Amino acid sequence: MKLLFLGTGSAEGIPALFCDCSVCVEARRRGGPNCRTRSTVLIDDVVKIDLPPDSLAHVHAYRLDLSGLQHLVFTHSHDDHFAVRELQYLSPNFAPCRRGAPLNVWATPELIRKMLPEMEHFFEKAPLKFNPLAPFHSISIGPLQVTPVPAHHKSDELCLNYLVRSGETTLLYATDTGWYDEPTWTFLEGRPLSAVVVECGKGRSKNAYMGHLNVDEVRAFKERLVRAGGLSETAPFYVTHIAHTGLLLHEEMSALFAPDHIAVAYDGLELNL
Numbered sequence: 001m002k003l004l005f006l007g008t009g010s011a012e013g014i015p016a017l018f019c020d021c022s023v024c025v026e027a028r029r030r031g032g033p034n035c036r037t038r039s040t041v042l043i044d045d046v047v048k049i050d051l052p053p054d055s056l057a058h059v060h061a062y063r064l065d066l067s068g069l070q071h072l073v074f075t076h077s078h079d080d081h082f083a084v085r086e087l088q089y090l091s092p093n094f095a096p097c098r099r100g101a102p103l104n105v106w107a108t109p110e111l112i113r114k115m116l117p118e119m120e121h122f123f124e125k126a127p128l129k130f131n132p133l134a135p136f137h138s139i140s141i142g143p144l145q146v147t148p149v150p151a152h153h154k155s156d157e158l159c160l161n162y163l164v165r166s167g168e169t170t171l172l173y174a175t176d177t178g179w180y181d182e183p184t185w186t187f188l189e190g191r192p193l194s195a196v197v198v199e200c201g202k203g204r205s206k207n208a209y210m211g212h213l214n215v216d217e218v219r220a221f222k223e224r225l226v227r228a229g230g231l232s233e234t235a236p237f238y239v240t241h242i243a244h245t246g247l248l249l250h251e252e253m254s255a256l257f258a259p260d261h262i263a264v265a266y267d268g269l270e271l272n273l
């Protein structure tokens, strides 16, 4: 499985648009892995998870060709993941040479209901095919077997994380996550995982918001999966969705997590799992 991290930042990115905190100031100075756009990944070139407002910037930065993208999977409707107005640029007015099948959109029925009126506004007939997802129900998405699991992120909406399987490889892509409720833990426990990507939206801040994980919670998240027997201690384990308010530069976070065999993803990182 090829996993390309197009973006690894939280909602406002790093450096954040209007911020001059010490992390943003230093990230502007250092550049490189300290600069983070909003979180999204591309799997095996054909399945993209989430559509942040930075998607055009990703196309430019990585010289990506998304004209043939087949599947777009949404986690939830926060603005950093759900810039659905960008889908208007699929229209023949903006992509006159685009051929082929409609883009498959995979999301909860609630998210699909949110998108439909917007799409009706842009298209007479949208070049989109909407596919509803239900938690714990595996489904084939292109070449991948995908199982949505509920996150603990937003009290008024079902937010999904994903188990993604390709051949013998199973990835847990977990953002925006929070500390899972028991049904999700029960479902995951003991399930063989080849690799995990999980958000660390709170870093080392003492923020009490329960919809994201801090450094200690990420460690506990990994420990729980390892203890349950499905994940090896040394399996690829990456954090993403990193915020300046987490008070850690890339190098500091990498050093902090190194003893735990946890690595810090960065924009442009490509893994072959």
Ligand SMILES: [Zn+2]
Pocket (backbone or CB within 6 Å): 010, 011, 078, 080, 081, 176, 241
């Ligand atoms: Zn987010």
Ligand SMILES: [Zn+2]
Pocket (backbone or CB within 6 Å): 015, 016, 019, 020, 021, 022, 023, 024, 025, 244, 245
């Ligand atoms: Zn800042």
Ligand SMILES: [Zn+2]
Pocket (backbone or CB within 6 Å): 076, 078, 153, 176
């Ligand atoms: Zn969110």
